[in-house]
Amino acid sequence: MAPSSPTVAAWELGRRLREKRDEAGLSATAAARKFGITAAYLSEFENGKKNVGEERLATLVEAYELDEQEAAELFRLRNEAGNRGWWSEYSALFSDELLRFFGYEHGAESVRSYDSAIVNGLLQTENYARAVIEAGAPNIRLAEVERRLECRMRRQHRVTGSEPLHLSSVMSEAVLHQRIGGTDVLAEQLEHLVALVNAHPDTLDIRVVPFESTGHDAIGGSPFLLMTFPTGKLPTLLWHETVTSTQLITDSLTIREHSLAHTEASKAALNRKDSLDKIASASRSLRG
Template sequence: MAPSSPTVAAWALGRRLREKRDQAGLTATAAAKRFGITSAYLSEFEHGKKNVGEDRLEALLDAYEFDKDEADELRVLRKEAGRRGWWSDYTGLFSDELLRFFGYEHGAESIRTYGSDIVTGLLQTEEYARALIEAGSPNLRLAEVDRRIQARLHRQNRLTGEDPLQLSTIMSEAVLYQQVGGREVLAGQLKYLGDLVEQQPGNLDIRIVPFEATGHEAMGGSIFHLMTFPSGKLPTLLWQETVTSTQVITDPMTVREYHLAYTEVTKAALDRKSSLLRIKDAYGRLRSRTTVET
């Protein structure tokens, strides 16, 4: 079972309340007027961006006629949503949207991720992460860079433990040769990836799309993550990243399109064993060139 996440709890609570409002035939505007709140406040807690107050929840439970068992479930969710996640220590350093992503990621059961340009954050070494952060934001102070790296490494705790995150990631073979941070940094990253694949076969699957692949649906697209959660009442969530923006998407049709794209990318990628050999080969080539030049 994935660990409890206040972000996921707030999202689950908001969805349940919104579904019940729809069943009651109330529009958001009508519901806000009926309960004496603004439409903006209603939208925020229905979308999991804000926790609903205890008194307000009790009024909603009564108005929407939840049965006792379901009402008790929602009270538990509200309590969980009020707790502090580790990412709350980084408020002000990251955007609210990115902090929400950390919360979803922490409470996810599985993540399928695609990114053609770089190693995904959950699998980055400290040195590789530092090189990316410094290159992407050259004006950051050293203390801020260090805190960003600290947060990234904290996220990686979900890959270990009694019930680790199930992570499947697909990346282009080009990632194995892009010298982020220089040869030594890349060499350390490649060795780390190879070691992880061998040490964590039960919850980690890394696939490489080889140079010889002729194409796939996600080629040239943005980084995206498909997250699933322990609760059967929560849908798959899509997180999309571009150079200028990040976005959480729950629209079923859009999520389905990305699911199909991921399936097609998987077909273009090497299998687990061949991907590991490709990683080791890239590492060996890099070390060999470094030794010759030295």
């Protein structure tokens, strides 16, 4: 079971209100005019980027002729969306898009990731994560590095905490050899991966695509992850990273393509035992 997330609640509330608007036969422009709000405000709360006010929600519930049970569900979501997630403490460091990602990740039930060069952030040691952060932003102050590191470590509670998500991480063998932070830091990181899988066998799966693999759909691509949620009313969400941008994507075709790519990468990967053996072997070679 995933913990409560105001970001996920706001997204579900917005999607359900948009569905009701569509059922009422109202365009966004017509609805904005009817309810005396701007189209931009309507778009923001229908896309989960802004919480809707209580009086406004009451107006929408009446206009869309919702029954008592559904109205109660929407007001519960509105109240939940009004809470502050722990990630809001880092609003001065990260973009709104990245903060929303933290909120979605916190409320996710499962995550499928593909990584081509760096260990997934949910699985990084402090030393490895610090090296990644410093390499990605070489001119930031030490205090900011430590705050970013603190945030990354807090995200990892979803893997090791009392309400763990199901994480399926597929990574290129290149991840095992890219010496982020140096030999000792990488060796510690690889040992940490083995220990994590052994400690959380029911919720964590790490697979390595060996160099001997002849190829798969995700090869040469940038990292991505796919999140699913406990409620049946939300679709899979894609988080995609490149050198210059990060994106939250809801387009169903794009998500389907990445889901297939993850499946094909999983097929090209070693099985669970052989993946752990390869990680352990890479670590031993670093230790000498």
